[in-house]
Amino acid sequence: MPAPKKILIDCDPGIDDALAITLAHGCEALDLVGITTVGGNVSLDLTTANALKLREYLGFPAVPVVAGSAGALVISRIDAAEVHGFGGLGGAVLPEPRLNVNDGHAIDFIIDTLAASPGEISLTAVGPLTNIALAVRKEPRIVEWAREFVILGGSYTRGNRTPAAEFNIAADPEAAAIVFGAGWTVNQIGLDVSLTALATGPVLARMRDLGRLGGELLIPALEFYGMTTAHDGPAVHDALAIAYVADPSLFEFTPAVVDVETVGRFTSGMTVTDFNLHGRMPNANVARSIDVARFWELTLDSFARVSAQLP
Numbered sequence: 001m002p003a004p005k006k007i008l009i010d011c012d013p014g015i016d017d018a019l020a021i022t023l024a025h026g027c028e029a030l031d032l033v034g035i036t037t038v039g040g041n042v043s044l045d046l047t048t049a050n051a052l053k054l055r056e057y058l059g060f061p062a063v064p065v066v067a068g069s070a071g072a073l074v075i076s077r078i079d080a081a082e083v084h085g086f087g088g089l090g091g092a093v094l095p096e097p098r099l100n101v102n103d104g105h106a107i108d109f110i111i112d113t114l115a116a117s118p119g120e121i122s123l124t125a126v127g128p129l130t131n132i133a134l135a136v137r138k139e140p141r142i143v144e145w146a147r148e149f150v151i152l153g154g155s156y157t158r159g160n161r162t163p164a165a166e167f168n169i170a171a172d173p174e175a176a177a178i179v180f181g182a183g184w185t186v187n188q189i190g191l192d193v194s195l196t197a198l199a200t201g202p203v204l205a206r207m208r209d210l211g212r213l214g215g216e217l218l219i220p221a222l223e224f225y226g227m228t229t230a231h232d233g234p235a236v237h238d239a240l241a242i243a244y245v246a247d248p249s250l251f252e253f254t255p256a257v258v259d260v261e262t263v264g265r266f267t268s269g270m271t272v273t274d275f276n277l278h279g280r281m282p283n284a285n286v287a288r289s290i291d292v293a294r295f296w297e298l299t300l301d302s303f304a305r306v307s308a309q310l311p
């Protein structure tokens with residue numbers, strides 16, 4: 001088996017962020033090297049507290065958790081507490097952590113981690129892109145140092161925060177515009193694909209069998225998440241970005257030019273996606289489909305590994 005890929009996750013836990021972190025920890029193909037937090041689904045204080053709780057509950061105390069930006073670059077902060085609960089993890093109540101947040105700022109942690117291992121770290125952003133934009137501005141060479149860069153965000157057909165905009169882009173459109181214009185290829189997994197990988201009844205049944213992990217984290221979190229969706233089960237958006245790093249062959253992608261709308265009265269935060277390129281160089285690989293069955297096998301296998309080793 002090849003050496004596990006090193007992954008750094010910038011996130012705003014967040015129900016699906018919590019599942020993404022659980023997947024990254026349990027997946028044999030991945031080596032979780034750090035978590036940075038950003039204000040998003042709930043405030044930075046809460047997203048950081050949730051990351052700290054997850055670190056100890058899931059059992060990776062040596063992995064740094066570093067806090068970052070509380071709010072967007074330009075617009076006022078928005079949140080998604082109505083979707084994730086006021087604490088951010090839905091109905092899941094995890095023990096208070098004993099370890100403190102690691103020193104420093106997320107922006108510097110991202111830069112320093114990538115600088116120390118150029119070409120080795122898969123940088124994965126599953127919240128608003130504020131930290132990534134500021135890191136790129138402070139040290140533009142991170143676009144060369146990242147082994148790859150993947151986001152869960154945007155879409156080419158629809159929004160969820162507004163009819164045009166997905167939450168992570170809507171929460172900081174200016175940051176997203178910087179990130180898409182930074183000179184790297186953004187591997188973008190958007191709502192078009194994430195809304196096809198739902199935690200349906202049979203998937204939830206398998207999670208229920210995962211002992212404390214199922215009963216204390218996965219099910220109470222997803223039952224809350226499910227209350228706000230009109231589908232056949234909750235989507236687990238952020239987990240898809242982690243699955244991409246573990247196994248890119250799960251997805252089909254198309255190169256595209258993606259521009260982020262920042263001034264539209266009704267369309268701010270929209271990812272305007274041109275698959276026809278119109279003579280421009282693509283700045284993104286946009287996910288078009290996922291093998292849902294294989295995604296759930298990878299994810300549930302990883303969850304089972306976490307469940308078996310829960311502290």
Ligand code: BDR
Nearest residue numbers: 014016080126167168237
């Ligand atoms: C994205 O928005 C957030 O609410 C989720 O955590 C996910 O990152 C989905 O639109």
Ligand code: CA
Nearest residue numbers: 014017126127
């Ligand atoms: Ca998120």
